[in-house]
Amino acid sequence: MILFLSLSRLLSSDQVLRKNIGQDVAFSCFFENESQFDQVSFMHQTTGDLLSLGSELFIDKPLTNNHIKLIRFSSNRLDLNIFSVNQNDSGLYTCMHNDEKLSSFLLEIFVPPRFISFSPVGATVSYPEGSSMNLSCHAHAFPSTNITWIYRNKNKQFRTIHYAEDLYISSLGFTDSGSYECIASNGYHEKISRSFYVTVQYPPRVMIKKFINFFIKPVQLNCEICSMPLPQTEWLRNGKSILNEQHFIINTNQISIENEECLLTVLTIHESLHENYGRYECRAENFLGHHSDHIDFNQKFTQHTRSQHDNVAPSVARSNTKISPSKFIYMLFPINKPIFDLNTTHNKPSSITRNN
Helix, strand or coil: CCCEEEECCCCCCCEEEEEECCCCEEEEEECCCHHHHHHEEEEECCCCEEEEECCEECCCHHHHHHCEEEEEEECCEEEEEECCCCHHHCEEEEEEECCEEEEEEEEEEEEEEEEEEEECCCCEEEEECCCCEEEEEEEEEECCCEEEEEEECCCCCEEEEECCCEEEECCCCHHHCEEEEEEEECCCCCCEEEEEEEEEEEEEEEEECCCCCCCCCCEEEEEEEEEECCCEEEEEECCEECCCCCCEEEEEEEEEECCEEEEEEEEEECCCCHHHCEEEEEEEEECCEEEEEEEEEECCCCCCCCCCCCCEEEEEECCCCCCCHHHCEEEEEECCCCEEECCCCEECCCCCCCCC
16 A cells, blocks of 8 residues: 655655555655646655656666656646665655755665574574573564563473573573573564573482381382483492392383473382392483482391380481481381381492493
């Protein structure tokens, strides 16, 4: 649709016209009488080009047919029409009679946002835990754009985290994994966006659940392992690798713990025989490092301090953390029954023994 704007020569201020790329525009110039027509001209002041004088256009003929035309509507009105405007058409236009300015128009070409650069180039990127990260989005538009950064975690929960072209995080933690979306908007056109999926990689964190109900047979040892990428795992008894066999069954499944991708590996001990006592160790390793946790499964005896008719005695299970007596965990177990020694510590073995 062509926009017609009529200006009287008495109006001295520039008239502002705003168009999107691809639209049409028309400048209407009014003069006193028909005798002035041959001395009426249009000029593109921004480039200094004389576009027309009277009914003659001073531009390339291919452009005349497709892009710019002069239309005389009456004895004292001449229109300059520009079809399918582009950025080069923006600027100040004047209609003159000899050296006298009759009217002027400021044409602003609105350009929808487009990205001219972004970093990283790929849509997915990985960083080691503790390293820095710099993401950037640069967009061109008229009017100019504002950049907003949105962060989404693995549960699709999101929040706005930054308002600028460059997003910098000095030290990444594993909770920083997720989607980072840069949104460019200038308030006139549709928003555009670019997303980066960031994975923060970290070595294994290993934890054996220490409080075990050993009255229930078979005994199960549960080990939770969180890392990125997910690690290789193994169970050891007294430093030797445990295989799935008659007395031991190992089951490992992937689980999610507070948005972390983790493994739960369960060692089932079907017979609490003397030869099965010892130190049980859960190990995990990925390319960033390795870690382990252990628990001791020993046969202990308590003195019979009650009457001969008593068949149970109290015992206190303590961890290596200092706690008050009120926080001791009391359990009842039959005399001469095996229990777990809960005084365990983490260690970092130099390597993992793997079985073919």
